[in-house]
Amino acid sequence: MMHVRHAILPLIATGTACAQSSSPAESGTRTVLIGIAGPLTGPSARIGKDLENGARLAIDDANARHPTLDGKPVTFALVSVDDASDPRTAVTVAQQLVDQHVVGVVGHWNTGCSIPASRVYHSAGIPEIAPASTGHQYTLQGYDTAFRIMGHDDLSGAITGAYAVKTLQGKHIGVIDDRTAFGSGHATQFVKGVEASGGTIVDHEYVDDKTVDFSGVLTSLKAKHVDVLFFGGLDTEEAQVARRLKQLNIRATLLGAGGTSHTFVQLAGAGADGVIALEPGRPLDRMPGGKKFDEAYRARFHHPVELHAPFAYDAAATLIAAVEQTQSTDPARLTAAVHAVSRQGITGTIAFDAQGNLSDPAFTIFKVVNGEWSIEKMLGGGQRVAAK
Incomplete structure (x- = not known):
């Protein structure tokens, strides 16, 4: 060396x-x-x-x-x-x-x-x-x-997949993957988590990290009657997805790979309410x-x-x-x-x-309520997290 x-x-x-x-x-x-x-x-x-x-x-x-x-x-x-x-x-x-x-x-x-x-x-x-x-x-x-x-993603995928099936009661779960190492990694592990929890992915759509108009993939997902939508990508992209979901009147819960920043809520506007995200680590x-x-x-x-x-x-x-x-x-x-x-x-x-x-990582599930991120659930960091 x-x-x-x-x-x-x-x-x-x-x-x-x-x-x-x-x-x-x-x-x-x-x-x-x-x-x-x-x-x-x-x-x-x-x-x-x-x-x-x-x-x-x-x-x-x-x-x-x-x-x-x-x-x-x-x-x-x-x-x-x-x-x-x-x-x-x-x-x-x-x-x-x-x-x-x-x-x-x-x-x-x-x-x-x-x-x-x-x-x-x-x-x-x-x-x-x-x-x-x-x-x-x-x-x-x-x-x-x-x-x-x-x-890492293997852990977060197991958590979000189980959450989509068991907590959100998703029957028609869809995925959007931006093909980056970050987004694709989260999407792949989320799919594994859903399947391990007995759920079904009805559609898996792909974009890239330069996409600004998500109308096409969202229209396809709407036709599949998606009730939970996982987005694997950056928060700036996810904010655009949240806004477009509302504009297209798609009544699906948006579940994100992370990025619970102030900027996300600002970009998503009124469409942010109800969005759920898993963030590695504890809240500040x-x-x-x-x-x-x-x-x-x-x-x-x-x-x-x-x-x-x-x-x-x-x-x-x-x-x-x-x-x-x-x-x-x-x-x-x-x-x-x-x-x-x-x-x-x-x-x-x-x-x-x-x-x-990290030996014992923590994870937090957040939800946007009235334009602010609120804590839904905390896992790991001393509590048991099931790994896949």
Whole structure:
């Protein structure tokens, strides 16, 4: 396995890495770089910025403790790159992070980017902790450097499938799949969950992540008398589906793969009420460190958490903890430390199984009521979740 060089660089006073008044020679402070990769441009830019903000708070908190490495002062700094939610771009920016000698990476946001980028990090021996990539394939590649900090699709599919059949009493269940790694992964596991619970899928339609007019597929689903409709894709797409369902007078409960953001409700408008979504993790106010994190986030960035910032915080904080525990920036030692970690994070207990999955992930089922997301049910994170 090829290893990167030591990721300790002189602190540059004019750089983005926590500038100091004294020169590097005078202060003796060195910098350890943590990478973060996500969509900072395009339709999901708000999510990428939210992830970046969460990781930045972890960096700030670490530096406030005045950390040391081998008895010498050290500063952690964030190196942020934009993958634009594009797999090819993800590979390019992953190599950029490797070339900048980061000790670990928070990212990527979506599975379609995490999978190809993980090969780059694995070749360099650098641990990657994905804050929101739920496609199981990401951690099924056999890379010891790949970790995820929330539950994967196999679990969520079993939950949503059972919910559609047993709770929603769906008799004619339909699926729309946007063919992305994220959407298709959720849709596939949802179908398995429905069938395992004795339900029937009457129609499975396909779009892509650039689709804006869902009239054709929804008309087809209406003809099949669909009463529960699962959408596998991003929340911006799902919002358009919710609006069109109402316009076409299709009386089906819309069940989403996730994305319970403020933006979804705004985009869906009046069509949002009744929409149900499964979100990996606990709601912010139910997370062990959620209240404090929310206060710190609002004070620092002057707006509320969008969605996944707490998970990015925990991913960055876990990489920092590995550096501090091992007193090293050697990639092999850091990867081993992450495998062995067991710590209390903002989102819950951070510990990983042999594949790199979060050991005991939580899930929450939400429903839009009067234009607001409300909690329907919480699973996992100390409660039993049946895996498929």
